[in-house]
Amino acid sequence: MSKSLAQKAIEVAARQYGDRVELLFHPQCFEQAGHFAGTDRARIDALVEVANDPEIDAVWLARGGYGACRVAEYAIPQLHEHARAKKWLGYSDAGFLLAGLYKAGFSQVAHGPMPVDLIREDGEQAVRRGLAWLVDGAASALERGVTPGHPNLAFNLTILSQLLGTPLEPKLEGHVLMLEDVGEYMYRIDRYFYHVTSNAHVRRAAGIRLGRCSAVPKNDPDFELTEEEVARFWCERSGIPYLGRADIGHDSDNKVVPFG
DSSP states (O other), X not given: OOHHHHHHHHHHHHHHHGGGOOOOOOGGGGOXXXXXXXOHHHHHHHHHHHHHOTTOOEEEOSSOOTTHHHHHHXXXXXXXXXXXXXXXXEXXXXXXXXXXXXXXXXXXXXXXXXXXXXXXTTHHHHHHHHHHHHHHOOXXXXXXXXXXXXXXXXXXXXXXXXXXXXXXXXXXXXXXXEEXXXXXXXXXXXXXXXXXXXXXXXXXXXXXXXXXXXSOOOOSSOOOSOHHHHHHHHXXXXXXXXXXXXXXXXXXTOOXXXXX
């Protein structure tokens, strides 16, 4: 996370809420250790510190959370009641952490925009939407299919495929799963859908809704099937209801989906 992007997010929050909101970035956000924002130890310690701080009301993942699978399983057992009282928001690789939190009984976990979305065209609207949910629980920020009492989960398709069968896998039965992806070849999307819909717990889900699959590389020869045709194919083969499209994705239109 660049300091200039963090400052821009702070300015967006100030314009939207004035002195009602103070947006803070832990120094760890600006570290780098190879591909990651600091070492595993630094990221675990920062997450636990912020989550357990009673003066902080919410944890907003700054970026996609590369390496969240290296952090979540070790950080979550260290979180106490102050962490459970907070809202948690993020998406993409952060899905590993969000899944683990939901499994651990955290009640205010959601898939939705992050500060890094400011790099996107019209990204400020995404950041303002994320803030609206974090600060006010605004219904206008929610994905249109989210209704009170209706259990939902939302993940990047690749991340869900890779967290199945791990200690971070949450309860999936009875939930509507909203799935999106970015930058994956169609043959990989097909492969991930095979794996996801073959899972016994997913097969007891209430259904699958497909978000946007963006920046799909061109395949040679052409894969021919669209992402929705692939989703319908695997849902039909596995007996999972296909429930249509969902308004989520790696873009500035990404809506908030609270878990549960």
